[in-house]
Amino acid sequence: MSAQQAGVPGSGDSTRSVHAGRPAHTAYEPSLPGPVFVSHYHLPGEPVGPHVYGRDDNPTWDLLEQAIAELEAPGDPAASTLAFASGMAAVSAVLFSQLKAGQTVVLPSDSYQTTRALRERLESYGITVRLAPTAGDAQLAALDGATLLWLESPSNPDLDVCDIRRLADAAHAAGALVAVDNTLATPLGQRPLALGADFSVSSGTKALSGHGDLLIGYVTTRDPELAAGVRYWRKTIGAIPGPMESWLAHRSLATLALRVDRQGANALTLAEALLTRAEVTGVRYPGLPSDPAHKVAAGQMRRFGSVVSFELPDQAHAERFLAALRLTAEATSFGSVQCTAERRARWGGDAVPPGFVRFSVGIEDAEDIVADVRQALDAAASGPAAG
Numbered sequence: 001m002s003a004q005q006a007g008v009p010g011s012g013d014s015t016r017s018v019h020a021g022r023p024a025h026t027a028y029e030p031s032l033p034g035p036v037f038v039s040h041y042h043l044p045g046e047p048v049g050p051h052v053y054g055r056d057d058n059p060t061w062d063l064l065e066q067a068i069a070e071l072e073a074p075g076d077p078a079a080s081t082l083a084f085a086s087g088m089a090a091v092s093a094v095l096f097s098q099l100k101a102g103q104t105v106v107l108p109s110d111s112y113q114t115t116r117a118l119r120e121r122l123e124s125y126g127i128t129v130r131l132a133p134t135a136g137d138a139q140l141a142a143l144d145g146a147t148l149l150w151l152e153s154p155s156n157p158d159l160d161v162c163d164i165r166r167l168a169d170a171a172h173a174a175g176a177l178v179a180v181d182n183t184l185a186t187p188l189g190q191r192p193l194a195l196g197a198d199f200s201v202s203s204g205t206k207a208l209s210g211h212g213d214l215l216i217g218y219v220t221t222r223d224p225e226l227a228a229g230v231r232y233w234r235k236t237i238g239a240i241p242g243p244m245e246s247w248l249a250h251r252s253l254a255t256l257a258l259r260v261d262r263q264g265a266n267a268l269t270l271a272e273a274l275l276t277r278a279e280v281t282g283v284r285y286p287g288l289p290s291d292p293a294h295k296v297a298a299g300q301m302r303r304f305g306s307v308v309s310f311e312l313p314d315q316a317h318a319e320r321f322l323a324a325l326r327l328t329a330e331a332t333s334f335g336s337v338q339c340t341a342e343r344r345a346r347w348g349g350d351a352v353p354p355g356f357v358r359f360s361v362g363i364e365d366a367e368d369i370v371a372d373v374r375q376a377l378d379a380a381a382s383g384p385a386a387g
């Protein structure tokens, strides 16, 4: 749907978060129409839209997609969004709708691990996969002859950052399209299309919906032809979001600015507190002025996200820390209103040390979060015997 169709009166991020994708005020109608549960529509005569069949289109998706387009590309009437069943459905939709046998894709070697897990399948279809790290814009050196450059910035879980504008310009000069996984930043933290990307792809499961209660994904692009390819992929593969999830995600957008502002402030406070602990090393948060990624991040991000990563001396130490947390749940995923943390190496698949912790900062009070982490670090430091 067009980002301009309803338009948002006001340009502040909170205003846009609250109003994005909501229909014009209409007497006796709700502010956000409820989810439309439908497989088939009344469809006399020629099967032309706007609504044809439940796998092709749904009025609840339309409003969510319009809302996300308004956040990813404010005021850009060309931007359109397609919603998917999950972040991976959106990632796969771009990769597999754009790439053909004989072509080359450049992926980050430190991307979200399930994105990298697609490598074998891509290669089995005759697509060449090149991997290079996010840090230092190392993917620049792998662009020759590529069809698609895939970026993830900040990367999950290492929180490295690349210069999206620089890489996008180089990729376009080399004839490649550019997709950015914008999950960690959210559209209020970073606007990949304005930085030159052709696709902004995201898992809305994380901070975008932010309550840890649903999976959803999306792709935003301003090129109608690219959008049509992704739409046709969704129709033929059928990786569509449920109307209930779509509605819940849209409802959650109203608090997006509040949530990401609080998460960012809390994350910075936590990162600073972690820097004072001798047993904690490798603290990473792109919003931390001393972080190696801060300079590039500050040039292209408006908010730095909810994830802080750091290392404890070894696996046992990290396990004691996680077990001692009281407020913070040991859980995967990130971006929720509640604090969660996990020892990332437990999954395998990421090049991280055994004591590496990915901490997702919630919207609780900063003092409570820091107190919880401090008491858990104290408990973990006193060793297994004190347990």
Ligand SMILES: *Cc1c(COP(=O)(O)O)cnc(C)c1O
Pocket: 086, 087, 088, 089, 091, 112, 114, 115, 152, 156, 181, 183, 184, 202, 203, 204, 205, 206, 215, 216, 217
């Ligand atoms: C979680 C995540 C995904 C996948 O999203 P799902 O909704 O879990 O399918 C993709 N990219 C990044 C960076 C993620 O963190």
